[in-house]
Amino acid sequence: MPDTHEWLVTGMDCPSCAAKIKGAVGQLPGIETVEISVMSRKLRVTATAHATLPADIESRVKSLGYGIEAIAQAGGVPNPHTEADEHATQADAPWYRTGKGHLVLLTAALLSVAWGLALLLPASGNWPFIVACLAGLIPIALRAFAAIRAGQPFSIEALMTIAATGALFIGAAQEAALVVFLFAVGELLEGVAVSHARDGIRALSTLVPKTALREKNDMMEEVAAAELVPGDVVIVRPGDRIPADGKIISGTGGVDESPVTGESMPVTRGPGDPVFAGAINNETALRVQVTRAAADNTIARIIRLVEQAEDSRAPTQRFIDRFSRWYMPAIVVLSALVVAIPPLLFGQAWSVWVYRGLSLLLIGCPCALVISVPAAIASALYAGARHGLLMKGGAVIEATAAIKTVALDKTGTLTMGQPEVTDILCLDGSPAAEALVLAAAVEKASNHPLAQAIVRKAEGMVLPPVQDSRAIPGKGVSAVFDGQIVTVASPRHAMQDGALSSTAAAQATVLESEGKTVVVLYTSTALALIGLRDEPRQDAQETIRQLRSLGVTPIILTGDNQRTAEAIAGLLRTEYKAELLPEQKQQTIRELTARGPVMMVGDGINDAPALKQATVGVAIGSGTDVALETADAAILRNRITDIPALIRLARSTMGNIRQNVSIALGLKGIFLVTTIIGMTGLWLAIMADTGATVLVTLNALRLLRTNPAGLAQKA
Ligand SMILES: Nc1ncnc2c1ncn2[C@@H]1O[C@H](COP(=O)(O)OP(=O)(O)OP(=O)(O)O)[C@@H](O)[C@H]1O
Numbered sequence: 001m002p003d004t005h006e007w008l009v010t011g012m013d014c015p016s017c018a019a020k021i022k023g024a025v026g027q028l029p030g031i032e033t034v035e036i037s038v039m040s041r042k043l044r045v046t047a048t049a050h051a052t053l054p055a056d057i058e059s060r061v062k063s064l065g066y067g068i069e070a071i072a073q074a075g076g077v078p079n080p081h082t083e084a085d086e087h088a089t090q091a092d093a094p095w096y097r098t099g100k101g102h103l104v105l106l107t108a109a110l111l112s113v114a115w116g117l118a119l120l121l122p123a124s125g126n127w128p129f130i131v132a133c134l135a136g137l138i139p140i141a142l143r144a145f146a147a148i149r150a151g152q153p154f155s156i157e158a159l160m161t162i163a164a165t166g167a168l169f170i171g172a173a174q175e176a177a178l179v180v181f182l183f184a185v186g187e188l189l190e191g192v193a194v195s196h197a198r199d200g201i202r203a204l205s206t207l208v209p210k211t212a213l214r215e216k217n218d219m220m221e222e223v224a225a226a227e228l229v230p231g232d233v234v235i236v237r238p239g240d241r242i243p244a245d246g247k248i249i250s251g252t253g254g255v256d257e258s259p260v261t262g263e264s265m266p267v268t269r270g271p272g273d274p275v276f277a278g279a280i281n282n283e284t285a286l287r288v289q290v291t292r293a294a295a296d297n298t299i300a301r302i303i304r305l306v307e308q309a310e311d312s313r314a315p316t317q318r319f320i321d322r323f324s325r326w327y328m329p330a331i332v333v334l335s336a337l338v339v340a341i342p343p344l345l346f347g348q349a350w351s352v353w354v355y356r357g358l359s360l361l362l363i364g365c366p367c368a369l370v371i372s373v374p375a376a377i378a379s380a381l382y383a384g385a386r387h388g389l390l391m392k393g394g395a396v397i398e399a400t401a402a403i404k405t406v407a408l409d410k411t412g413t414l415t416m417g418q419p420e421v422t423d424i425l426c427l428d429g430s431p432a433a434e435a436l437v438l439a440a441a442v443e444k445a446s447n448h449p450l451a452q453a454i455v456r457k458a459e460g461m462v463l464p465p466v467q468d469s470r471a472i473p474g475k476g477v478s479a480v481f482d483g484q485i486v487t488v489a490s491p492r493h494a495m496q497d498g499a500l501s502s503t504a505a506a507q508a509t510v511l512e513s514e515g516k517t518v519v520v521l522y523t524s525t526a527l528a529l530i531g532l533r534d535e536p537r538q539d540a541q542e543t544i545r546q547l548r549s550l551g552v553t554p555i556i557l558t559g560d561n562q563r564t565a566e567a568i569a570g571l572l573r574t575e576y577k578a579e580l581l582p583e584q585k586q587q588t589i590r591e592l593t594a595r596g597p598v599m600m601v602g603d604g605i606n607d608a609p610a611l612k613q614a615t616v617g618v619a620i621g622s623g624t625d626v627a628l629e630t631a632d633a634a635i636l637r638n639r640i641t642d643i644p645a646l647i648r649l650a651r652s653t654m655g656n657i658r659q660n661v662s663i664a665l666g667l668k669g670i671f672l673v674t675t676i677i678g679m680t681g682l683w684l685a686i687m688a689d690t691g692a693t694v695l696v697t698l699n700a701l702r703l704l705r706t707n708p709a710g711l712a713q714k715a
């Protein structure tokens with residue numbers, strides 16, 4: 001039985017650092033898996049019990065120059081509110097109190113002293129610079145050696161150490177000291193930029209209050225929010241944040257759900273309505289019954305998704321990771337050639353070419369390139385999460401950016417998903433109420449929106465007892481009443497069962513051409529027709545317009561009948577396919593995929609297979625209802641203009657990545673050439689590297705502030 005341990009790693013601000021730790025820990029005996037995340041700073045290791053002690057892992061990470069702290073675990077299940085987790089949600093230490101900050105301050109001070117001495121006492125020579133260089137270089141060199149011992153010969157620390165030592169040997173002490181200082185500054189800036197990105201997720205996790213007022217035997221007690229269990233009743237005072245996902249028992253008032261869904265307008269919530277942990281109760285005191293424990297409330301699931309999303313790598317990122325793996329060794333080989341060939345073959349001066357070779361080594365850091373993708377992806381994920389758009393990682397973002405067709409489910413996606421019974425036509429002349437209660441009794445077991453509408457219509461009436469309810473997916477529901485099978489289903493299915501006469505079918509057609517959905521209540525013959533109307537969403541038309549302007553083709557897929565589908569498709573002027581059974585929806589998606597990547601948008605309740613089949617499956621709904629886990633992406637705001645917003649966010653993320661890769665590769669390319677021809681030297685080489693890393697990270701951070709709904713809507 002393997003052991004799993006979790007740590008918080010500090011001082012790790014770039015993917016190559018993460019890769020180094022992962023490689024070094026992975027080499028220890030008995031290690032099975034190593035997961036590491038720059039954004040959440042978490043290291044998770046599973047190991048064969050006792051082969052490697054947690055302490056061994058800790059000392060290995062420390063030797064590489066990082067801080068490490070265990071995260072307590074309760075019974076192997078990560079406890080959401082342990083103490084170390086509190087640290088994870090704490091702000092990073094101010095820069096001047098980190099190891100990297102100390103190195104910058106130390107090298108800056110020594111360098112200033114050296115320059116001062118050089119000005120005042122020109123005779124003092126090079127030694128103050130040598131001291132400044134070595135003081136900064138020693139910690140870097142120690143990390144380089146630790147990396148080599150851990151099986152990672154090529155690290156940026158190793159390249160730095162060789163370059164700076166070499167520069168000392170050829171008498172360029174002043175430059176060597178400057179290079180060490182600039183390297184330290186670069187590392188620091190990198191850390192500052194990444195900690196900005198971390199603020200995004202921290203903002204999410206600090207939303208849920210730490211304590212709650214629990215009602216117990218008519219008394220109130222303050223308890224930790226993490227201790228609440230489903231069934232507990234809590235009181236939420238006006239102005240307080242709701243401590244758990246739950247259902248309102250009493251009290252009606254405005255609730256601001258923006259922390260969870262990004263929706264800034266407060267919504268009125270009353271008895272029976274669901275509420276989310278983290279939402280703000282604006283008006284009156286609410287009594288709320290807890291429905292989910294802290295670990296799986298909506299916001300905890302969102303945070304988990306965003307954290308795990310880092311592991312789902314975009315194809316672009318996989319390519320860059322592969323590229324950077326041979327980039328560093330290739331640069332080392334190239335510098336060796338630059339040092340050796342001109343003097344040996346063409347009789348050039350050694351001093352010139354050794355200097356150029358050393359400068360070239362400094363270009364070997366792939367940091368800017370490597371960080372460009374995850375920084376952009378992380379920023380986009382957090383920007384999305386803040387606005388109720390969830391995507392499960394880089395692969396999903398990259399696929400979303402390339403979408404050519406968007407298939408939209410009708411019920412609950414293009415319509416409100418809250419149909420209402422408008423007509424009850426009794427075919428045998430008995431009273432409408434009788435048909436209604438029988439239909440409601442059969443539908444009671446179903447969670448289909450049509451079923452719920454019928455049950456709602458019969459509220460307050462006495463329902464006859466029925467047994468053995470079972471759903472016929474995409475068709476209807478049947479149950480046994482009084483020894484007879486009673487079914488509520490689509491006219492088509494009723495027809496196939498031989499229960500619908502042609503006169504009744506004609507009556508159904510009339511209702512359908514009014515845009516209504518008709519279901520038939522029948523035994524061996526039809527008893528009644530029930531007409532239901534589901535209003536299109538107000539933003540449906542705008543969504544279709546925005547999708548078109550993005551160059552994406554919308555298409556409606558529905559299980560409903562042709563005429564109802566035609567009514568809404570005509571209104572929105574889109575293609576449609578109707579009367580699809582769930583597996584036919586899946587088949588249609590497969591066919592659409594031949595034209596290019598397809599996004600499927602649905603409520604995730606009865607179209608899970610189609611969501612799975614699509615290149616990107618998007619679940620839509622409001623908060624707790626959303627089947628987050630079944631889809632690649634989810635929209636929490638119950639607003640479908642968020643679908644084009646999602647595509648715009650993905651596209652601008654990929655655009656950002658392209659810019660970053662161009663900046664990183666462009667600068668490397670330029671300095672590769674200028675270094676070889678001798679135009680630029682050591683310190684400009686390191687500036688180019690640091691500059692590129694910072695530029696790329698800052699560019700990625702721009703995404704953090706985007707509001708996907710407001711992103712430029714390209715014509
Ligand atoms: N519980 C039910 N009660 C009555 N009729 C049902 C039920 N479930 C399905 N049907 C019938 O089958 C048809 C197709 O159902 P399905 O669930 O596949 O699609 P839908 O969810 O209504 O629409 P969409 O595909 O647009 O989401 C419905 O229009 C209805 O006529």
Ligand SMILES: [Zn+2]
Pocket residue numbers: 014016017156367
């Ligand atoms: Zn780095």
